[in-house]
Amino acid sequence: MTTPSDNLTRRRLLMALPLAGAGVAGVAFWKMLDGMQHGSFNPHDINAPVLDRPVPDFTLAPLPPAEGFTTQDLQQLTKPVLVNFFASWCIPCLAEMPTLMTLKDKLTMWGIAYKDKPDNAASFLHHSGNPFTRLGDDHTGRAGIEWGISGVPETFLVGPGGIIRWHTAAPLTDETINKFLLPLVQRLQTP
Amino acid sequence: MTIRRKLAALVAGLLLMATPVLVLAVDDPSEMLPNPQQEARAQAIGAQLRCLVCQNESIEDSSAGLARDLRRVVREHVAKGENNQQVMDWMVSRYGNFIRLKPAFSLGTLLLWAMPVLALLMGIGTAFLFYRRRAAAPPPPPLTEDEKARLARLTKD
Secondary structure (H helix, E strand, O other), X not given: OOOHHHHHHHHXXXXXXXXXXXXXXXXXXXXXXXXXXXXXXXXXXXXOOOOOOEOOOOOOEEOOOOEOOOHHHXXXXXXXXXXEEEOOOOHHHHXXXXXXXXXXXXXXXXXXXXXXXXXXXXXXXHHHOOOOOEEEEEOOOHHHHHHOOOOOOEEEEEEOOOEEEEEEOOOOOHHHHHHHHHHHHHHHHOO | OOHHHHHHHHHHHHHHHHHHHHOOOOOOHHHOOOOHHHHHHHHXXXXXXXXXXXXXXXXXXXXXXXXXXXXXXXXXXXXXXXXXXXXXXXXXXXXXXXXXXXXXXXXXXXXXXXXXXXXXXXXXXXXXXXXXXXXXXXXXXXXXXXXXXXXXXXXXX
């Protein structure tokens, strides 16, 4: 048998329900914003279904004097190569460059200038240093679409045989490189 | 003002009101396919594809560079005579299911699609329980003498 005071408690609980719901949503939203500031949540890091897939068919214009590369070049790899999409107009790419420069002795890197003027890309690499041993020019952005990128910088680790082993849509950091990328490269090099 | 001028003003006004509907993000009419049927189909496909830069807009609505490039790709595929499913599959194979504004029906999205029906059933169930309990509740006990006196006082005027 419910007494009137029981009823009152139940009503108060029911009234608190929407408030509790709003509270939960608020905390979730707060965490999301907080994660965006600390880099643990990136809404642009789209989980493209590229892992363990062969590299796509793409064509790049050359970016002299560097040697260009093709789908076949990646398919014939025997060692892992890091493929990095960058652009001279992209501030995060500029910020990422020092990190890539420290990595260049440990890992082969090939660069793709995304929607960039060849002159601008060349002067960008002149100023920031050039970590890439081969370079291609994706002036129209079409190769980027074939790879499934949604912006720059995006980075792919291509393993032997031209299989994509890792992908990120965020600028590389020393932490990701040391904790994740280099151990993975090590594993791929010792089959 | 003559009737003719009023009419002209009316027509101009209506046209102005209609423009926001006519203008999609297509920045440049040369983007559009010459065949109106194919163009309509390309727009219908594009309306279902998420712009990955401004994530809550379709590529037809967005004026981001990537959206423009994807619109062009959709039109290329449509002009080649591919059906809607083929174009969609091409996009999903590169960008994943995230590019669909309308998620595909699969085991992973079953709960999502079934949610409206489930919510409705839950509502009906709650309402049913609520009314049954109220109907089954015993009538309130008769008023005490004190309460009767108070009621009489309150309803006197």
